[in-house]
Structure formats: structure tokens, C-alpha cells
Amino acid sequence: MTDFGAELFDRVAADYDRSVPFFATFGHRLVEWVGPARGARVLDLGAGRGAVTAALVRAGCSVVAGDVSTAMLDALREAVPEVPARLLDAQDLDLPDASFDVVLSGFLVHVLPDADAAFAEVARVLKPGGVFAFSVPGPSADAGWWAAYGRIVDEFARRVRDSTPYEPVTWESRADRAGLHHVSRTTTEVSLPIDGPEAHWAWLMSHGNRWLYDALDPADRTDFRSRVLRGLREDHPAGGTRLIAGAEFHRIVKP
Numbered sequence: 001m002t003d004f005g006a007e008l009f010d011r012v013a014a015d016y017d018r019s020v021p022f023f024a025t026f027g028h029r030l031v032e033w034v035g036p037a038r039g040a041r042v043l044d045l046g047a048g049r050g051a052v053t054a055a056l057v058r059a060g061c062s063v064v065a066g067d068v069s070t071a072m073l074d075a076l077r078e079a080v081p082e083v084p085a086r087l088l089d090a091q092d093l094d095l096p097d098a099s100f101d102v103v104l105s106g107f108l109v110h111v112l113p114d115a116d117a118a119f120a121e122v123a124r125v126l127k128p129g130g131v132f133a134f135s136v137p138g139p140s141a142d143a144g145w146w147a148a149y150g151r152i153v154d155e156f157a158r159r160v161r162d163s164t165p166y167e168p169v170t171w172e173s174r175a176d177r178a179g180l181h182h183v184s185r186t187t188t189e190v191s192l193p194i195d196g197p198e199a200h201w202a203w204l205m206s207h208g209n210r211w212l213y214d215a216l217d218p219a220d221r222t223d224f225r226s227r228v229l230r231g232l233r234e235d236h237p238a239g240g241t242r243l244i245a246g247a248e249f250h251r252i253v254k255p
Helices: 003-012 022-034 051-058 070-079 115-125 145-157 171-177 196-204 210-215 218-234
Strands: 041-045 062-067 085-087 100-106 126-138 181-193 242-253
Touching (some): 003 070, 022 100, 041 115, 070 085, 126 181, 145 218, 171 181, 171 242
């Protein structure tokens, strides 16, 4: 990722996945879905505090954890000290060719500035027959709240950067471009208790969504926070007292 991404995730590392086990839950499910063989050599890209890494260790894999954030890696080393944790940019991996049986990535590829470069790098470091699997946001029984939140984010994002139209690219086509083959997908969701709208807001600001809040001027920050909290109180199916969210898991193989 870019220096911006590293700096952002350094700032949120202390609170990341602490109040609600969102990433840990999906990390466990991703590893369970992929089912890597015991002893498999696995790269965890965008490892954060170790949500996927910890599940891989429990599955008996040989893991290398990579992230752009030094603060995230420091927290990961405390949680799973037996795992090598390396400063790695998913778009330019300082790793040998054909060195991993599996590459996993939790909630990373959809926020990368150049996902095509990351797919090409994954293809390079995977062994023939190797598997690349990742999670991205997916559907959930949230009564449209995430879509409404996305519209608020888009509205405020236009105040701090140009809104450049782009043509959506499917994960299947990204795989094809990298010489990989998309073989399957599945969806899953969580509904986790959270201590009301204020705690829900704090959770939203504890990961990648924080970039926008930090970029706004003080008046717009206040407005943004107020709009999101009002939506949580009035439009969220649980009044903001549950974290309801979904994920898509994708499995890709290297021929």
C-alpha cells in the first residue's frame, strides 16, 4: 500500500479489532473455508493485528505475516510471537518467486490503490497449484444501512478529493489478468453485540474508514459524525446495538 495507508493504520492499530472481534471472526472463517493443509507455507497479506495469522497458527500452518503498518506488526508480534512478521507492501512484495503454498488476505484487496499489481505479485510468489483466498465486504441483513452509510461517505469524500468515475472490475477479471483462475466464492455475515451507536461510531473509526474523518475540516467532521450517528439510531435495524456486516470470500488458484 502507499505511505498514506501505512500512516493511517499506524494511527488506528491500538484500537483495531479490540472492541468487537469483527476481523478475528471473519479471519477464522476464512481459514476454515480454505482449509490449508497442516504444515502448508502461508503468507498472510495485510495481516493487521493477526486475525488471519492466529487462525492459521491454530491450523498448524507455517506462516509469514506481512503488513505496511509497523504499529500493526508490533501488536501482531505480541499476540503471535512465533510468527515472522514483515513490513510488506502487497503491491510490491519483497519475497522470492514460488515461495508459498497459500496466500490469504482479510479485507485488504478492495482498498488497495493498485489491486492488479497485488494480484500479479501474489501470482509470482505462489507455487504452481497454490491458492489465493481473500475476503472483501459482502451482503448482510442490515436493512440497507451499509448502503446508506456508503452514500454518506461518498458525499463527504467529495469534499476532500475529486470523485473520479471508474469502471468496476470483477475479481474474476483481475485473476485472469494475473494468470490466475477464480474457482469459487461464498458469503458469510456476523451480528455482534456492540454498546450502542457511540460505540458503533468508534468502531467505524477504528479501521480504514478513519481516513475520511481525519481528512475533513472540523465543521465537516462534526457534521459527518452527526449524520452517521443519526443513521445508526434511526435507520439501523438494531438501533446501532449490533454490528451487522457481511463478507465475500473468494478462492483463486495458480495453474
